[in-house]
Amino acid sequence: MVGWIGQAALRVLFVFIAASIVIYLVNFRRKSADTLKWSRILMLIQFCLAFVAATSLLSLLLSENFHYVYVAEYTSRSLPLVYKIAAFWGGNQGSLLFWALILTLYGTIVTFSKHQDSRRMLPIVSFIMTLISGFYVTVLNFAANPFVHTAALQPASGLNPLLQNPGMTVHPVNVYLGYIGFAVPFAYAMAGLVLKKTDATWLRVTRRWTLISWLFLSIGIIYGAHWSYEELGWGGYWAWDPVENASLLPWLTATAFLHSGIVQEKKGMLKGWNIILVSLTFLLTILGTFLTRSGVLWSIHAFANGPMGSYFGVYLTVFTIGTLVLIVLRWPVLKADRKFEAVVSKESGFMLNNLLFLGITFAVFWGTLFPVLSEALTGNKLMVSAPFYNEVALPLGIVILILMGIGPVVAWRRGTMKSIVRSVIYPLLVSIILGASASAALNAFYHRQSWLGTLSIVGAVFVALTVFIEFYKSVRARVRLTGESWGLSLWRLLGKNRRRYGGYIVHFGIALMAVGIAGSGAYHINVQQQLSRGQSATIGNYRLTFEGMGVTKLNQNSRMYANLVVHSGHRTLGVLQPAATFYANGQEPSTNIALFSRPLQDLYVVMLGTAPNSQAVFDIHVNPLVEFIWYGGYLFVIGTLVSLWPEAFRKQGRDLADGPVQNETERLYQELADLEYDYRMNKIDSGTYEINRQQVSETLRALEEHRQDLRNRILDELGLEAKLQSGAHRSGREDGRERK
Amino acid sequence: MATRWKLTTALILVVAVIGVLIRTAVTHASSYYVTVHQLTTEGRQAIGQKTTVSGEIVGSSVHWLPAKSLLTFTMKDKSSNNTIPVTFHGAKPDDFSNNWPVIVSGTMGKNGQFEASKLLIKCPSKYKAKGQTKTYKASPTVKQ
Numbered sequence: 053m054v055g056w057i058g059q060a061a062l063r064v065l066f067v068f069i070a071a072s073i074v075i076y077l078v079n080f081r082r083k084s085a086d087t088l089k090w091s092r093i094l095m096l097i098q099f100c101l102a103f104v105a106a107t108s109l110l111s112l113l114l115s116e117n118f119h120y121v122y123v124a125e126y127t128s129r130s131l132p133l134v135y136k137i138a139a140f141w142g143g144n145q146g147s148l149l150f151w152a153l154i155l156t157l158y159g160t161i162v163t164f165s166k167h168q169d170s171r172r173m174l175p176i177v178s179f180i181m182t183l184i185s186g187f188y189v190t191v192l193n194f195a196a197n198p199f200v201h202t203a204a205l206q207p208a209s210g211l212n213p214l215l216q217n218p219g220m221t222v223h224p225v226n227v228y229l230g231y232i233g234f235a236v237p238f239a240y241a242m243a244g245l246v247l248k249k250t251d252a253t254w255l256r257v258t259r260r261w262t263l264i265s266w267l268f269l270s271i272g273i274i275y276g277a278h279w280s281y282e283e284l285g286w287g288g289y290w291a292w293d294p295v296e297n298a299s300l301l302p303w304l305t306a307t308a309f310l311h312s313g314i315v316q317e318k319k320g321m322l323k324g325w326n327i328i329l330v331s332l333t334f335l336l337t338i339l340g341t342f343l344t345r346s347g348v349l350w351s352i353h354a355f356a357n358g359p360m361g362s363y364f365g366v367y368l369t370v371f372t373i374g375t376l377v378l379i380v381l382r383w384p385v386l387k388a389d390r391k392f393e394a395v396v397s398k399e400s401g402f403m404l405n406n407l408l409f410l411g412i413t414f415a416v417f418w419g420t421l422f423p424v425l426s427e428a429l430t431g432n433k434l435m436v437s438a439p440f441y442n443e444v445a446l447p448l449g450i451v452i453l454i455l456m457g458i459g460p461v462v463a464w465r466r467g468t469m470k471s472i473v474r475s476v477i478y479p480l481l482v483s484i485i486l487g488a489s490a491s492a493a494l495n496a497f498y499h500r501q502s503w504l505g506t507l508s509i510v511g512a513v514f515v516a517l518t519v520f521i522e523f524y525k526s527v528r529a530r531v532r533l534t535g536e537s538w539g540l541s542l543w544r545l546l547g548k549n550r551r552r553y554g555g556y557i558v559h560f561g562i563a564l565m566a567v568g569i570a571g572s573g574a575y576h577i578n579v580q581q582q583l584s585r586g587q588s589a590t591i592g593n594y595r596l597t598f599e600g601m602g603v604t605k606l607n608q609n610s611r612m613y614a615n616l617v618v619h620s621g622h623r624t625l626g627v628l629q630p631a632a633t634f635y636a637n638g639q640e641p642s643t644n645i646a647l648f649s650r651p652l653q654d655l656y657v658v659m660l661g662t663a664p665n666s667q668a669v670f671d672i673h674v675n676p677l678v679e680f681i682w683y684g685g686y687l688f689v690i691g692t693l694v695s696l697w698p699e700a701f702r703k704q705g706r707d708l709a710d711g712p713v714q715n716e717t718e719r720l721y722q723e724l725a726d727l728e729y730d731y732r733m734n735k736i737d738s739g740t741y742e743i744n745r746q747q748v749s750e751t752l753r754a755l756e757e758h759r760q761d762l763r764n765r766i767l768d769e770l771g772l773e774a775k776l777q778s779g780a781h782r783s784g785r786e787d788g789r790e791r792k
Numbered sequence: 793m794a795t796r797w798k799l800t801t802a803l804i805l806v807v808a809v810i811g812v813l814i815r816t817a818v819t820h821a822s823s824y825y826v827t828v829h830q831l832t833t834e835g836r837q838a839i840g841q842k843t844t845v846s847g848e849i850v851g852s853s854v855h856w857l858p859a860k861s862l863l864t865f866t867m868k869d870k871s872s873n874n875t876i877p878v879t880f881h882g883a884k885p886d887d888f889s890n891n892w893p894v895i896v897s898g899t900m901g902k903n904g905q906f907e908a909s910k911l912l913i914k915c916p917s918k919y920k921a922k923g924q925t926k927t928y929k930a931s932p933t934v935k936q
Contacts, residue, residue, distance in 0.1 A: 286883070293912070395798045407803060411810035418814060423825050433825040435844050437897060437910065440821035444813050582859050660883050661858030669858040671883055 055120055058108030059199040065101040065152075066193045069186045072098065076179045088163075088171055091178040095163040098185060099156040106153045109146060109198050113139050116208075122146060122198045124206030130607065135211050138220045141228065142211055144345060144360070145198035152188040154232045158261075159185065162236055167257045168715075169249065176243035177236075184235050187367045195363055213635060213642050219279035226272030227299055231337040233265025234302060237309075238334035241327045242375070245382045251715060252317045255326065259313070260696060262330075266306045267692045273299050274685040285643045285658045287578060287673040289681070292441040297420040298340030301413055305333040308409035315402050318464070318722065320389030324379070325406070327386065331375045336413075338368050343420070394466040401455065401462050408452050415444040442573075446504050453511030453566055456559050457483075457518040463735040464726055465744065471735060476514075479521060483513035494676060498575040498592065505574025508566050515563035519556045522733070529732050546694065554695025561691055564684030571677025572654075580660070582669045592674040594655055595619045596628070601668065608636035611644070614659050614668050618648060630659040630670065654678050717759060720752045823897060828869040828876055831900065844897040845906065850875065851890025858884075867894065867906075876900075880908040888913065 072094045079087040109122070113136050118124045126139035126146070141147040159181035163174055192198070211220075237258035244254045276299070281289035290296060309329040315322045342364035379386075392399055418425070419436045426434040461475040487510030495501050523542070530541040546553050581589040583598035590596075599615040613631035617624060628646035635641065648655040656673040663669060727748065731741040828847035831838055845867065853866035863880040865888075878896055896908035 392795055392799055395795055395802065400799055400802075403799075403803065404806065407806050407810070411807070411813075414810075415814050415817070418818075422818075422822065426822075426825075434822045435825040436818060436822045437844075438821075440817045443817035443820060444810075447813065448810065580861055658883070660861065661856065663859040667859070669861060 054108045054111050054115070055117065055199050055201055058105045058112070059197075059201075061101050061104040061108065062149075062189070062192055062197070062199065065098065065105065066189050068097060068101060069182060069189055072182050073179075073186065076175070076182065079175070080179075087175040091175045092160075092163050094182070095156065095160045095178050098182065099153075099160045102149075102153045102156045102185075102189075106140075106149055109149060110137065110140055112199075113137070118205045118208055119201055119203070120198075121200045121202060121206055124208045126209075126211055128208035128210030131210055132216075134218075134221060135216050138215075139211055141224050142215060142220065143198075145192070145196040147224070147228070148188055148192050148196050149198050150228060151232060152185055152192060154229060155181065155185045155188065155235060158232060158236055162239075162261075165257075168253055172247055173240065173243045173249070173254070173257075176246050177239045180239035180242050181235060184239075187363075191360070191363050195360055213633065217279065217283055219275065219283070223272055223276045223279055226268045226275060228272075230265045230267070230269025230272055231302065231340065233261055233268065234306065234330075234334050234337050236261040236265075237330050241330045242378060245327065245378050248382065248385050250323050250382075250385050252320070252719075253715070255313050255317055262306065262310065262313070263692060263696050266303070266310060267689065267696070269299065269303050269306070270688060270692070271685075273303060274682070274688070278682060278685075281678075282645065282647065285645045285671075287576075287656055287658070287671070287675065289572075289678075292416075292419070292438045294420050295344050297416050297441075298343045301340060301416055301420075302333045302336040304409050304413040304416070305329055305336060308406045308413075309333060311402050311409075312406050315399055318719065318726070319399060320719070321392070321399060322403075323388060324383060324386035327379060329406075331379070335368065335372055335375070338364065338371065342368055396462065396467045396469055396472065398459070398462045398464045398467065401459050405452065405455055405459070408448050408455070412445050412448050415448075416441060419444075446508070449566070450504065450507050450511050453508060453515055453563070456562070457511070457514040460518060460522050460556070461733075461735055463730040463740075464723075466740060467735065471737070475734065476518070479517040480514055483510050483517055487511075487513045494571065494575045498577050498674070498676060500575045500577070502570075502574035505570045508570040512563040512566040512570070515559055515566075519560045519563070522556060523553070525733055550697050551695050554691050554693070554697075557691030557694055558688055559691075561684045561687030561689075564680045564687060566684075568677050568680030568682075568684060571680065572675040575676045576673065578671070578673045580669065580671050582663055582667055584665065584667045589670065589672060591655075591672050592653070593620050594625075594674070596657070596670075596672065598668060598670075599627075601662070601666065606633065610634050610636075612662075613644075614670070616646070616657060616670070618655065628655070628657050630657045632659060632661075649679060651679050652677060717752065717755050720748055720755065724748050724752070827871070828867050829872040829874050831876060831906075832874040838900045839902055840899055842897075842899055844895060845876070846893065846895045847876075849888060849890060849892045849894050853877075854888060856884045856888075863888075863911075867896070876906050877904070878906045878908050880911050882911065885911065885913050 075090060075094065076087075078084075079090055084090070112120050112123050113127055114133075116123065116127065116129055116136075122143060122145055123139075126143045127136050131139075135142075139146065141150045159178055162181065163178040165174070237254070240254040240258045244250060273296075276296070277289040280291075309326060312322050312326055312329060316326050342361070345360050345364065394400075419440050423433050423435045426432060457479070458472060458476055462472055488506060490513075491502075491506040491509050494505070523545075526545055527538060527541045530536065530545055531538055534541065536544065577592060579589060579591050583589060585598060585600050588595050588597040596616045596618050599617055601612060601614050604611050604613070611631050611633045613629040616628045616630070618626055618628055625648070628648055630646040631644040632641045633644060643658055643660075646657045648657075654673075654675040656675055658671040660669040660671050724745070727736075727741065727744055730736050731738070736744075823842040823844045825844045825846070826834075828845060831843065831845050847867035847869055850866040850868050853864075855864045857863075861881060861883065863882065863884050864878065865880075866875045866877050868875045880896065880898075892913060895912040896906065897910040897912075898906060898908040901907050
């Protein structure tokens with residue numbers, strides 16, 4: 053019965069979405085005034101139907117109804133509750149349903165929101181969201197139905213043991229939430245194009261959506277890396293395989309977008325570019341899903357394996373072409389409000405940042421699709437291995453790192469080389485000295501040498517230093533101005549400009565991660581050794597003595613472990629127990645690594661197998677600084693949250709002259725504030741400051757006058773209307789309501 | 793105008809550098825990507841070429857010598873009956889069972905043995921078509 057309801061909900065949802073599309077189109081054609089009301093109702097019903105389907109699948113999973121193929125394939129009776137829930141998104145069909153659920157949820161939240169110009173924008177936004185949901189619901193109905201029911205009970209195969217890990221509840225959900233979220237800014241960008249509305253409204257409205265999606269995706273990626281490090285037992289955390297790359301691609305373009313969006317918000321430039329970036333991000337999320345499910349990269353012959361691939365292929369093509377056509381048609385209205393004024397400026401710095409991010413994106417894309425592309429171009433199928441990605445991404449990453457240190461000290465509009473050099477020369481020298489000594493120390497300890505490693509540590513120290521200096525200078529300026537204590541000043545400063553300082557905290561997190569990646573990538577050491585009882589292996593400053601094997605029972609499964617006593621110098625640190633789990637149901641055994649984590653290095657031990665005469669073979673790694681990646685990850689999350697936290701609620705007074713004029717005025721006030729900041733932080737000299745300030749102030753004055761004019765005119769006209777309607781029943785009532 | 797021009801030049805330069813970087817990296821790290829069937833039909837031509845081969849594991853042929861960290865197995869093709877013997881010096885992955893898809897990178901030896909330096913198997917994530925992959929690199933020879 054429950055399954056029947058779910059199945060029915062899914063079918064009805066399909067029909068309903070088709071009907072919704074017709075209703076939208078009719079409403080658009082008629083220019084109906086009720087379009088927004090309709091959109092809200094349609095979105096809400098879509099979500100309710102998806103919710104019914106999802107709830108019913110979940111209850112099938114929880115009630116162990118093995119008449120359903122999906123339930124039997126991904127759960128078993130003995131499976132702990134949390135993994136029964138996780139099975140919802142653990143498989144293909146279920147994850148698509150999860151996708152449809154979240155997409156309609158996001159769509160509903162968006163359509164019920166209210167912001168500047170929302171009456172015009174929201175119907176189109178929700179129409180685009182409906183088109184996207186329509187695709188997933190089509191696949192769910194015709195190619196990947198989670199509610200396939202059989203009369204006979206299916207044998208339960210259970211969730212693979214490697215997936216039975218808390219990671220299963222964190223990693224995929226985060227990646228999905230991130231992936232799906234990018235549909236919102238995309239829908240807004242398209243709505244803006246349709247309406248020929250190319251100001252930064254959509255950027256402001258969707259900033260939170262973009263940031264939250266980006267945060268989810270980042271957490272998903274970092275957590276996935278951590279999971280693979282602790283679970284898979286090959287000693288690393290990132291292998292550049294197609295699935296990992298698929299999650300990285302939209303992350304890279306979204307990161308570029310987060311930066312270039314600032315330029316449009318502040319300066320009204322890069323409008324077309326931002327639309328391209330947000331579309332690219334959205335399309336890459338579909339491509340990512342396509343790559344992970346279609347088998348394109350694994351199958352040798354067919355382009356798409358089975359119906360799943362062709363559905364995604366069609367979807368991807370349709371959306372790509374649609375987006376391209378819309379962008380080309382609207383290109384003339386995407387003109388920038390102003391030009392680049394100088395080669396050296398924050399604007400051009402952001403441009404360079406974007407190019408580097410896109411460069412990495414292109415390389416990863418090229419490498420991932422190389423087998424397909426090379427076959428299409430030359431007839432021979434070629435593929436690239438991990439060194440390809442490292443050779444491109446690492447150098448570009450280091451350049452980005454250095455730019456991250458320089459960027460904050462470059463002024464908007466016009467910077468000068470001289471002032472940049474003046475501000476970065478000392479931090480740069482200090483970081484070269486610190487970074488070089490750190491890598492010399494690593495070199496002495498691990499006997500590894502790497503230019504890239506040294507450079508990225510230098511870059512990371514540089515970023516950390518500049519972030520610190522930026523905080524220090526701002527707090528000092530505030531302390532001098534207000535006479536507050538340093539602590540209070542820092543707190544208020546964080547509160548005042550969360551976006552800027554949250555961003556700096558994220559930068560600092562990235563610097564930590566860079567140290568971790570450089571350390572574990574360049575100075576990692578590894579030894580494989582076969583040991584008899586009592587024998588020892590030595591690696592780095594550790595000595596591991598093999599003291600024999602043992603077996604424990606875990607539920608029905610058995611776990612074979614080795615005891616390795618770890619010494620460092622004369623100290624005994626403890627016992628590590630790398631193990632292998634053997635499953636009662638005949639599944640292949642899985643390895644369980646043993647980890648001894650210290651802030652500066654991880655000792656990572658895998659038991660590869662046993663040999664006659666109770667010997668065992670171990671794979672032992674020492675990963676220097678790898679923990680910094682996870683520390684950096686935490687900071688990264690904190691920084692993004694700071695940046696997301698709503699600014700102190702400003703009076704949301706709705707001005708009669710709301711709209712473009714007000715936007716421009718607000719932008720100019722912000723520009724004035726930034727100018728003040730640049731000047732106080734010594735990024736520009738007093739001459740440039742005065743000239744720019746006068747310019748902005750004059751424009752602002754003119755605008756304020758214009759705005760006042762506008763307000764008066766509106767008031768006049770309203771007054772006129774009121775006079776005309778005076779005595780009329782309706783207007784009287786409205787007045788009454790207003791007075792309350 | 794001068795600003796625009798200078799900026800464009802600078803950006804083109806950056807793009808060119810990135811292009812060159814990608815180009816060199818491709819030549820460093822690319823290899824032919826073939827099926828077992830294609831490799832066997834190439835015959836002697838394939839010897840010594842850096843190649844990546846995809847196929848499936850023949851379960852009964854898997855032989856794992858932990859002492860030497862030596863994994864030998866036969867790879868087969870779905871579409872034909874051709875097989876190739878593979879040796880790999882490194883860890884044996886979990887889930888190394890019959891019919892499991894595998895991708896190996898390395899070179900074909902003169903004796904017809906494929907010497908793999910890298911092994912890639914699908915992770916058991918349960919998407920039907922394709923799951924995650926897991927890479928195994930050849931390890932330094934085991935100390936006895």
